[in-house]
Amino acid sequence: MGIKFQDYYEVLGLKRDATQKxxxxxxxxxxxxxxxxxxxxxEKTAAEEKFKRIxxxxxxxxxPDKREKYDRLGENWQAGEDFHHQPTAEGAQYYTNTGQSGFSDFFETLFGGARGDFSSFRGRQYRETPQRGSDIEAELELTLEEAYRGGTKSLQLNVRDICAGCGGSGLKGQGFCAACAGTGEQPAHKTLSVKIPPGTREGTRIRLRGQGGDSPGGQKGDLYLRVRLLPHPFFAIKDGDLESELTVSPWQAVLGDKVDAATIDGKATITVPPGTRSGRRLRLRGRGLVAKDGSRGDHYLKISIDIPQDTRPEEKELYQKLSELRKG
Ligand SMILES: [Zn+2]
Known part of the structure; x- marks a missing residue:
């Protein structure tokens, strides 16, 4: 069964090296x-036919992808001959249908998906290179807790869809399409559910297969999400370690005490040793972030001594005594 070759350059009255413009x-x-x-x-029927070809x-x-594929086919083409397709079960069924798009059998066979089999085309090896859409990279903002614990996060992406008003041609009637201002595209939102692996760090790239750019060949590109961590209200990130401030009273610093401190795993009871100075860093081993090999960094608690502002008379007396003891 023959499929009529379509000379697209001739249809548009162009040379083969015509520019995009x-x-x-x-x-x-x-x-x-x-x-x-x-x-x-x-004249209407003839015009419709011509309009479809155009x-x-x-x-x-x-x-560019379709054009390249078409040009490669053209190299194997001799004018006036139709090329012969090896009829497969799918192919045979396909030929009984006129293309949904109103495009020619030639177009549908060449660009209509995986139905075409060009391996035996004119006795020459015609290798179809797989066409893939482009990969897209986007930023994903996470709180430190979201990244550390992992889980599922809903993400809204701004994408560009083919304009529904003009089917992507940019034209409507005798003028440009008003819905897309002639660009053939319209902005759209897409909601994705993203799986965040536990222990995700700043700069981690999460790959979403098939969520990237469209392709005429049908295989979509991938979407890469680069993780950016939002600033944390209490924890500072220093490589794989975390650091936060631990406020203690003067008597806790002098006498020592057990106090509660916030860590990324929740509340932990910390022993403040007697005689702890302001600015001293207490290390909580293995309470930091997760490294690639699964090991964990540490959490440092930086001691800050808080001076009470609401000292009562009897407390003042005690401080007075302390002061005299130190002088004596
Ligand atoms: Zn439009």
Whole structure:
């Protein structure tokens, strides 16, 4: 069964080395000229046919991936001959349908997905290189706790969809599409559920397979999320270690005490040794962040001695006594 080769350059009246700009302007000019609404009555059917061919040609030549694939096919082409497709079960079924898009069998076979089999095309090896959409990188802001514990987070992404008003052509009637201002695209939101592995650190890249850019070949690119940690109200991050301030009273610092301190794993009871000075760092071993090998950093508690502002008379007396003892 033969499929008629479509000369897209001829349809748009272009040379094979036409620039992107020339392709766009030829398309716009011809699409306006042959728009079916401008050709009523007996001319309408012919105009519709012509308009479809123009749109199909533009669909291919305006897309760098599709154009490259088409150009490669052209090298194996001899004018006036149709190429023969090895009929497979899928293929046979396919030929009985006219393409949903109204595009030619040629287009559907070449770009319509995995149905085409070009391995035996004209007796030459025609290797179809897999086409993949582009990878996208985005930033993912997490709190320290979210990153440390892991879990699932909902993420809203701004993406660009094909304009529903014009199907991506950028044209509507005789003018540009107002819905997309002629760009053929519209901004859209996409909500993704992201799995965050426990122990995620600043700069970790989380890969979401198939959530990247679109591709005419059907295989989407990947989305990479680079983790950025939001500043924590109490914990400072120093490489794999954490640091926070621990406020104690003067008598706790002098006599020593057991006090509660916040750690990333929750509350922990800490022994403040007698005679602890302001600025001393107490180490909580293994209470820091998780390293790649699963080992953990430490948490340092920096001692800060708080002087009470609401001293009562009897307390003042005691301080007075302390002062005299020190003088004596
Ligand atoms: Zn539009």
């Amino acid at each position: 020339e392709i766009k302007s030829a398309y716009r000019r011809l699409a306006r000229k042959h728009h079916p609404d401008l050709h009523p009555g007996s 749109n199909e040609a533009y669909e291919v030549l305006n897309d």
